[in-house]
Amino acid sequence: MKKLVSDFLRFINLNQGEEDRRKVLENVKSNISFSGSNLWILACAIVVASVGLNVNSTAVIIGAMLISPLMGPIVGAGFGLGVYDFYLLQKSLKNLMVATLVGLVVSTLYFYISPFKETQPELLSRTAPNIYDIIIAFSGGLVGAIAITRVEKGNPIPGVAIATALMPPLCTAGYGLAVGNYRFFFGAIYLYAINCVFICISTFFIVKYLKYPTKKQLTDKYQTKVKYIISTLITILILPSIFFAYQLFQEKKYQHAVDIYLEKEFSSKGIAILYKKTKFNQNPKKLELGFLSKKFTEKEIKALNEKLKAYEINNTKLLIMQDTTDLKSDILNEIKYNKSVLSEKDLAILNLKKQIEDNKYKNKALLAEIKILFPEIVNISIANHTYNEETDSVKTVPILIYKSTKVLEKESEKKLASWLEQRLSKKSIEIYSQK
Incomplete structure (x- = not known):
């Protein structure tokens, strides 16, 4: 048993493949500054992310997260806290504050100027953080901190930038300020704070786990104070997120009950629902429905409202829109x-x-035409084949495989290839005989 435990501890040991610690700290310190090129890159990344949120383009948002330098000062704060280098911690937090203010100003200006002010789904998804966002931020931060301390950095760093998603909530907060929606602003800033704090804390844990030498020896009293501050900060951020997660669970449960109600009371009876909208956050909740042709009497609407409780849809008013x-x-x-x-x-x-x-050919029609020229061919199959997929010289070539009573001579195959190139408007075609 002791050997098994020893083998397991060796198996999960993070000291294997570790980068020189002085070099790691130098890299961390070099990435916390927000002046010159880093500031320009941040401003451009904020604009890109804002455009992505504005037009609801996930690909553009991911691109912005990849080029953003926001992770630098957050990781720096985690390292500063872990090695008790309070100058590094102070400098990192100062630079993070500068970056946050720049991000808010640039995104607010963009959304204020932009003619498109509609609230897109990508914006909405950043306004109500919950416990799952904490799990993502903490796990992503652990991966990032581990990757930074490795000799081989590998692929995790870009993945962490995408998973922890620092840019979108900051830009959403800017959108909230630009349109005067402070619920959006505070929700997005809360998500941004969650990401920053839990990346920092996960970095702190990795630094402590790897036993980086401390710059300043603290008394037990001060170490306890640091742990108390971290615990308080975690509690302050976790409690609201648990509440939001509970709300999300209740909303999903409510929506599921509504779907069952609609299926059994309307869809299964052949009544087509043209319009459906639930207002979960109102008191009482509202379920608005519109139908293609069916008209309901006041008595029928009252009966349908009474049936809501049977499906555990409580505190809800059914509104049937017949105008x-x-x-x-x-x-x-x-x-x-x-x-x-x-x-x-x-x-x-x-x-x-x-x-x-583009990849579809009418084999049956082509066979009928080929038989006129080459009666010995009894069957064909033609499809596109892609060469050199992992290189810059990708090419797609149609390949014809034929079955015949006798193998075509080389000259006949060339003639068939030339005819097909003209017939299909292709530059080149490869022909093979089925053995």
């Missing part, structure tokens, strides 16, 4: 709200359809 003018207005607003999401999905579907069409 076509109001219903039309709400549907148009809903379509407008989801326009960017639908556009991206439609674009992705069109791209996939195009790829399928």
